[in-house]
Amino acid sequence: QVQLQESGPGLVKPSETLSLTCTVSGGSITSYYWSWIRQPPGKGLEWIGYLYYSGSTSYSPSLKSRVTTSVDTSKNQFSLKLSSVTAADTAVYYCARVLGFCSAGSCYGGRLDPWGQGTLVTVSS
């Protein structure tokens, strides 16, 4: 079955760029849409965006200006970059597979399954 694993620096300085990678195992990255989600400590879930290997993307309106995603099909990985981070970006970042109807960069609220275990990124000097 498909499994996901996030990786990347656990500490990022304010104003710098947060970079994370999600490695997919047990399935091809070209077969599905993928998503990034984050959860600040002690708070709820926040959707960051969808991506497809073709380059189609859809991002949260509140993060759109700072988010970039990419896919490396040769490594079965996809990545997230969030620029100009502040302490408010401190969170556990999750990657997940999207299941449901997807087209032209959006999955119209498809379900997220499975999720990676998450990785905590702290923004601090």
Place this chain on the structure above:
Amino acid sequence: QSVLTQPPSVSGAPGQRVTISCTGSSSNIGASYDVHWYQQLPGTAPKLLIFGNINRPSGVPDRFSGSKSGTSASLAISGLQAEDEADYYCQSYDSSLSGYVVFGGGTKLTVL
């Protein structure tokens, strides 16, 4: 403030039935977008519990059930067990702006 509204907490004794509501609007749940529910046990990643409003993934006990009506959805848990103590989140899609995924703020279930 979350686009989808959930009660911050609910509680129940073992064996009882509890429900968790998820209230949206005409641009998300009321626009016929599916509602999904996730269970997040302490210190773990969320796990899909109910999808497409009423469907259970393989392996999820039938004690968990979902429903949807109008601009709201509900998750019901019957025969409450200690291991059900967790945070529960609803998720849907909102067609406003350019369209985006929305989550409820989460509900902490305490088994008394």
